Amino acid sequence: MQAAKMVVTGPFSSGKTVFIGSVSEIDVVSTERKITSNAEQIKETTTVAMDFGRITVGDDLVLYLFGTPGQRRFDFMWDILSQGMLGFVVMVDSTKPETFREAKRILETFEGYASTPYVVAANKQDMEDAWEPEDLRIILRLKPEVKILPCVATDKETVKNVLLELLYSILEELDKEESAGQN
Amino acid sequence: MALKGNLRDFSTTQLLNLINLARKTGTLTIENAGNEEAHMSFQEGKLIYAHMGVEQDNHLAQILHNAGKLSKKQAHILETKVQGKSDKQIGHLLIQAGYVTQSDIIQSVRQNVLNVVYKMFTWAEGLFRFEANRLPSSSHITIPIDLESVIMEGSRRLKEWEILQEELPDLDISLHFTDRPDARLRNVNLTVEEWKVISLINPDNSMRKIAQANNLSDFAIRRIIYGMLQAGLVELTQQARPPKKAEPTQTTGRRKRAQTAGPSETPAARRSVVERLIHRIRGL
Numbered sequence: 141m142q143a144a145k146m147v148v149t150g151p152f153s154s155g156k157t158v159f160i161g162s163v164s165e166i167d168v169v170s171t172e173r174k175i176t177s178n179a180e181q182i183k184e185t186t187t188v189a190m191d192f193g194r195i196t197v198g199d200d201l202v203l204y205l206f207g208t209p210g211q212r213r214f215d216f217m218w219d220i221l222s223q224g225m226l227g228f229v230v231m232v233d234s235t236k237p238e239t240f241r242e243a244k245r246i247l248e249t250f251e252g253y254a255s256t257p258y259v260v261a262a263n264k265q266d267m268e269d270a271w272e273p274e275d276l277r278i279i280l281r282l283k284p285e286v287k288i289l290p291c292v293a294t295d296k297e298t299v300k301n302v303l304l305e306l307l308y309s310i311l312e313e314l315d316k317e318e319s320a321g322q323n
Numbered sequence: 324m325a326l327k328g329n330l331r332d333f334s335t336t337q338l339l340n341l342i343n344l345a346r347k348t349g350t351l352t353i354e355n356a357g358n359e360e361a362h363m364s365f366q367e368g369k370l371i372y373a374h375m376g377v378e379q380d381n382h383l384a385q386i387l388h389n390a391g392k393l394s395k396k397q398a399h400i401l402e403t404k405v406q407g408k409s410d411k412q413i414g415h416l417l418i419q420a421g422y423v424t425q426s427d428i429i430q431s432v433r434q435n436v437l438n439v440v441y442k443m444f445t446w447a448e449g450l451f452r453f454e455a456n457r458l459p460s461s462s463h464i465t466i467p468i469d470l471e472s473v474i475m476e477g478s479r480r481l482k483e484w485e486i487l488q489e490e491l492p493d494l495d496i497s498l499h500f501t502d503r504p505d506a507r508l509r510n511v512n513l514t515v516e517e518w519k520v521i522s523l524i525n526p527d528n529s530m531r532k533i534a535q536a537n538n539l540s541d542f543a544i545r546r547i548i549y550g551m552l553q554a555g556l557v558e559l560t561q562q563a564r565p566p567k568k569a570e571p572t573q574t575t576g577r578r579k580r581a582q583t584a585g586p587s588e589t590p591a592a593r594r595s596v597v598e599r600l601i602h603r604i605r606g607l
Binding site: 201307 | 325326327329331332333337340341344345516520534558590593594596597598600603604605607
């Protein structure tokens with residue numbers, strides 16, 4: 141069985157779990173893990189949820205969707221999660237401008253982990269207070285080639301669209317690699 | 324769609340940069356903790372008008388008095404005698420009577436607008452909202468002002484070290500000129516120090532190197548670069564991260580594209596996986 145992997149990242153409470161849950165054929169599995177802060181020698185009792193969803197493509201291929209923990213103190217897990225991913229989705233809660241700076245930081249961190257394509261999902265576009273995707277593009281200083289897509293994580297169709305656009309970006313990247321290999 | 328939030332999360336420069344790049348038309352209102360309210364209006368991304376408090380209180384007579392073009396007495400007489408007339412009509416009367424020139428009016432109104440905007444740069448906190456397509460009353464004199472220069476000047480006045488530190492934490496990153504086609508370097512007024520920095524911008528020169536060459540402190544170089552970044556003149560050059568010990572074969576510092584599963588190592592196999600995923604997700 142071949143496994144493909146995509147990572148859904150973004151600030152705390154940006155809608156990652158709901159996003160994965162909208163398309164996963166299994167209930168989103170949340171793994172909890174207790175951590176200890178070595179720096180302060182104080183045992184942390186907070187738990188961290190790592191979401192996990194699955195889409196079966198065939199007998200020989202399955203797509204796994206991993207949601208990263210959003211809290212900054214768990215960013216050591218991001219590197220591990222990013223290993224082997226085809227691409228990633230950065231979720232942004234369009235109604236919470238106070239999280240945009242954090243979203244930018246997460247995006248830059250993931251860009252550093254792997255040169256895989258990514259898209260940004262401007263979540264909660266059905267809300268009155270939502271910032272427009274193109275405004276978010278400017279605020280997040282996204283490069284022109286990075287897609288920013290309107291999304292409502294509870295709406296399966298918009299979630300599908302985000303994943304499809306990510307896959308199209310991956311295909312475009314493959315095209316570039318192939319043409320570079322031919323030259 | 325709403326465009327609102329708190330200056331705690333976005334500086335005035337970021338907001339102006341957004342309005343400039345998105346060529347927005349409308350009015351930005353900011354209310355600070357002291358209940359002061361500032362309004363800035365924009366047309367197609369250009370600043371055209373700004374005032375503090377109530378729009379009706381922003382008379383031309385007062386503006387000209389503040390600019391030293393009319394005495395207090397003249398301004399008072401004007402305000403009482405020409406009630407009901409628009410600023411444009413008042414301006415016309417004043418020019419005809421020889422009190423002021425057209426240039427005096429334009430410069431005074433422009434300075435008044437800029438004073439309001441620069442004041443807002445000093446607000447670290449305050450609720451803001453942008454109302455699209457809301458413009459000031461047509462009785463006011465509006466003057467289109469390019470935001471790039473406003474952002475640069477506002478940034479010069481920005482003294483919050485913490486913000487600069489947060490925006491530009493790493494001075495070992497280099498810069499390059501933006502390739503944005505509408506960036507207008509010629510229209511921006513630069514200080515001598517800024518020109519010195521500009522002359523050294525090159526992907527090979529880190530910010531630290533430029534600062535050392537110009538004998539600038541960390542704060543000074545951050546302040547200058549921050550202004551240029553916000554005005555959209557330059558961009559940070561993403562630096563390759565040093566390779567990790569566990570991955571000695573990497574040359575770029577970034578992991579190669581993940582080979583998710585064994586058979587997908589060839590481009591053709593990877594393409595096949597991606598195409599199958601597309602087909603599957605379309606059918607969900």
